[in-house]
Amino acid sequence: MSESVVVNNLRKVYRGGVVAVDGLTFTVKRGEIYGLVGPNGSGKTTTLRIISTLLKPTSGDVFVEGYSVVRQPMAVRGVISYLPEEAGAYRDLTGYDFIEFMLSIRFKGRELEERVDEAISISDLGEFIEKPVKKYSKGMKRILALSVALAIHPRVLVLDEPTSGLDVEKSMFVRELIKRYREREGVTVILSSHNMLEVENLCDRVGVIYKGKLIAEGEVHRLKSAYSASNLEEVFLRAVKQHGV
Numbered sequence: 001m002s003e004s005v006v007v008n009n010l011r012k013v014y015r016g017g018v019v020a021v022d023g024l025t026f027t028v029k030r031g032e033i034y035g036l037v038g039p040n041g042s043g044k045t046t047t048l049r050i051i052s053t054l055l056k057p058t059s060g061d062v063f064v065e066g067y068s069v070v071r072q073p074m075a076v077r078g079v080i081s082y083l084p085e086e087a088g089a090y091r092d093l094t095g096y097d098f099i100e101f102m103l104s105i106r107f108k109g110r111e112l113e114e115r116v117d118e119a120i121s122i123s124d125l126g127e128f129i130e131k132p133v134k135k136y137s138k139g140m141k142r143i144l145a146l147s148v149a150l151a152i153h154p155r156v157l158v159l160d161e162p163t164s165g166l167d168v169e170k171s172m173f174v175r176e177l178i179k180r181y182r183e184r185e186g187v188t189v190i191l192s193s194h195n196m197l198e199v200e201n202l203c204d205r206v207g208v209i210y211k212g213k214l215i216a217e218g219e220v221h222r223l224k225s226a227y228s229a230s231n232l233e234e235v236f237l238r239a240v241k242q243h244g245v
């Protein structure tokens with residue numbers, strides 16, 4: 001597998017002096033599902049927003065499919081889809097109108113029709129697709145936004161807390177979608193999550209981030225054995241202790 005996303009000595013200091021990301025380096029292989037885990041405020045969202053070109057790093061760089069987020073942000077945008085944690089949809093639009101509007105930014109004519117049909121099929125929202133988004137549950141809104149992100153056919157999919165606040169059924173639906181899409185399209189996925197169990201089941205590798213630094217990284221079973229831990233939460237606690245950060 002070759003490299004798809006290369007995060008290189010990334011640092012982000014917000015105005016006011018908060019160091020959100022502090023020398024982060026990691027690589028995600030093409031077709032891999034990579035999970036960033038860490039507590040509130042550890043720098044996950046900041047990192048994902050930089051990868052998606054929504055935020056500029058203070059120093060360092062990220063290469064997405066070979067394109068630099070600093071020097072070639074437009075090229076990066078052409079190969080990436082980003083699902084923010086609070087992926088909103090305009091309340092008064094129907095699900096169908098939302099999908100069509102979002103996809104019309106990238107596609108036209110016949111291709112737009114095909115992508116809209118694909119997003120509707122991915123979302124599996126049945127008759128709700130014709131109802132206003134304000135009638136949707138949080139899970140349905142997230143699935144709607146994810147179906148647009150997938151119908152774009154990105155080479156890299158960036159998902160901030162894709163299942164946070166969703167019930168068991170909707171979380172499973174989202175996880176299955178991500179897995180299926182990776183199998184089918186070979187997309188690279190980077191996601192953040194607080195749900196260690198979910199990350200264990202979904203991700204090929206994880207990066208444990210704490211105070212803007214990567215303090216452990218690897219396949220979950222290897223991390224568990226390296227830290228003599230029975231689950232990822234224990235890995236995290238032992239890594240924090242070991243690194244003394």
Ligand SMILES: Nc1ncnc2c1ncn2[C@@H]1O[C@H](COP(=O)(O)OP(=O)(O)OP(=O)(O)O)[C@@H](O)[C@H]1O
Nearest residue numbers: 014015018019020039040041042043044045046047
């Ligand atoms: N726009 C901003 N201005 C100043 N500080 C910020 C800003 N956004 C985030 N921060 C700070 O940067 C740090 C990292 O925040 P970030 O949202 O990246 O963490 P996170 O790991 O995604 O947290 P969570 O799990 O709660 O979403 C925190 O201390 C946060 O308060």
